[in-house]
Each structure stands twice: as C-alpha cells, then as structure tokens.
Amino acid sequence: MTRALTKAVIPAAGLGTRFLPATKAMPKEMLPVVDKPAIQYVVEEAVNAGLHDVLMITGRNKTALENHFDRMYELEQTLEEKGDREKLAKVEYSTELADMHYVRQGDPLGLGHAVLRAKMHVGHEPFAVLLGDDIIDARDPLLTRMVEVHERRDTTVVALLEVPESQTHLYGIATVEPTEDDDVVRITGLVEKPPQGEAPSNLAIIGRYVLKPGVFDVLERTQPGKGGEIQLTDALLEMANDPTSGGVHGVVFRGRRYDTGDRLDYIKAIVQLAVERDDLGAELRPWLREFASSLD
Numbered sequence: 001m002t003r004a005l006t007k008a009v010i011p012a013a014g015l016g017t018r019f020l021p022a023t024k025a026m027p028k029e030m031l032p033v034v035d036k037p038a039i040q041y042v043v044e045e046a047v048n049a050g051l052h053d054v055l056m057i058t059g060r061n062k063t064a065l066e067n068h069f070d071r072m073y074e075l076e077q078t079l080e081e082k083g084d085r086e087k088l089a090k091v092e093y094s095t096e097l098a099d100m101h102y103v104r105q106g107d108p109l110g111l112g113h114a115v116l117r118a119k120m121h122v123g124h125e126p127f128a129v130l131l132g133d134d135i136i137d138a139r140d141p142l143l144t145r146m147v148e149v150h151e152r153r154d155t156t157v158v159a160l161l162e163v164p165e166s167q168t169h170l171y172g173i174a175t176v177e178p179t180e181d182d183d184v185v186r187i188t189g190l191v192e193k194p195p196q197g198e199a200p201s202n203l204a205i206i207g208r209y210v211l212k213p214g215v216f217d218v219l220e221r222t223q224p225g226k227g228g229e230i231q232l233t234d235a236l237l238e239m240a241n242d243p244t245s246g247g248v249h250g251v252v253f254r255g256r257r258y259d260t261g262d263r264l265d266y267i268k269a270i271v272q273l274a275v276e277r278d279d280l281g282a283e284l285r286p287w288l289r290e291f292a293s294s295l296d
C-alpha cells in the first residue's frame, strides 16, 4: 500500500528577473493573471487534487506571498461594514484555501536544492511538487491523474508535454517506453535542458511531479549539474535507473496549460483565461476580434 498524498511543495524562491521592474519589490508569483495572483491558481490546483497541506519554499522579498494566504483584518472589516459579501468572500477564500507552511531556501542552488528544503516538513510520505510558472486548466485535472498513477504503480511520476523542437533546450527532456496505459510512459532517460538539436525526444517535463520520499536521499548526494545548480532532473534520472526506487513514470498531458514564465506567454495566458471568464469573456471576445483585425 502506498500512503495517501496530502502534501504539496511549491518552490517560489526565484528572483523573477524576466519581469523586472515589476518584480523589483514584489514576488513574481504575485503577478495577477486576470485578477488572481499566479500562485493562487497553483495552490487551488493542489487543493483540487486533495493536497491541502502546502509548503512554499520562499526567499527574501516574498512576504507578500505569505500575506496573500493570511487574514487581512482591516480589509475584511471594511468590506464587512460596506456589506460587500462578494468581495469579502474572495478575500476570505485565499485565506482558507489550504493549510499553508513556509520555509526559506537560503542560497539559490537550484530546483533540487529547493525541493530538499522540504525534507523536514514532508518526512517519509510521498508528495507533489508544483512549479509556479505553469497554470494547468482546472478542467483538465493533470495532478489528480498523476496521483492516481503514483498510487497504482507505487512510482515517481512527472508530467510530460510534447513541445516543438525549438523549445526542447528550455526543459528537462525524457526518453520513454510505452506502457499499457495510453497516457502513461516509463522513463528510461532524462536530460536537463539539452543544447538545441541534441534533445533525445520532444517530451518535456512540465512543472508537476509526484515524488516518493526516497528522492531526498538521492538529492542529498546529487552534485551540481546544468548551470552549476542541483537539478531535480538529475536525481530523477538516478531513480529511473534504479528499479528498487520504484522507477519513474510520465503522464503525457494533452490538456490546457498556460505558461506564465516569460512576458509573452504571460500575456497570452491572461488573454486565454479572460476570454473564458463569465464576467469578462462576452465583452472581451468581440473587442479582441476587432482589435486583431485592426492589426493588419
């Protein structure tokens, strides 16, 4: 029997330099995607998959993150006095969403190092890791499927997405073998951000992982890899090659995913999510059409 998953770890210590100057005094995770900070989508995804215990790995300049998931008494009182129940509910929702915990990363030594900071909190249980740059559409419950695959096969699971060859150098890339499940593959090789033209496939790891606690021991002996950083991908490669670890499987995601990691993708994500919103879509769609035709 595998143990039930309850914990999610969200690394959020990055400097967000691609969004300067917006991120000079504010964490990039707080950038709004329509009217919600990007990080709230990610926490909601964890909770929707049944993971109510969320540990955020933060760093300096991240207090706004903690405040966002905490009570805001003055604001709540003002809204209460005004009788604005709708806005009050929005404020309270993010406070009550999950059981939030925080630990700081200290030195920025890479994703593997950030995940290792979760060891004390996670203990001997399997756990999920969600990277904040990716938003997965709530209608395509990728993490729920990954948890299911983990429970059925007692294995480590990563999310994979087919990407164009021009983008493989931005991701961890997997070599795989099929399994009897159409959306599940067995991982035989992994390479972190291969140089352009050298990727062994076009299956990229996107920022969702279900990890077995054995990953901590592996990370503790993982040497700095690509970019001089301790890479989670390198630790996973070791586990993929070690059958006693339960191996590593990939769930090939074919649903809707929005990348908020760079400026152009961030703008696209906002437009895609806004056109689908009940409160904004009806007005935004015709305006977008008109605007797009004015561009030519």
Ligand code: G1P
Pocket: 111, 131, 133, 170, 171, 172, 173, 192, 193, 204, 205, 206, 207, 231, 232, 233
């Ligand atoms: C990290 C991982 C990489 C993965 C990517 C997904 O890289 O190291 O393997 O493909 O996340 O977003 P980062 O984007 O943090 O540089």
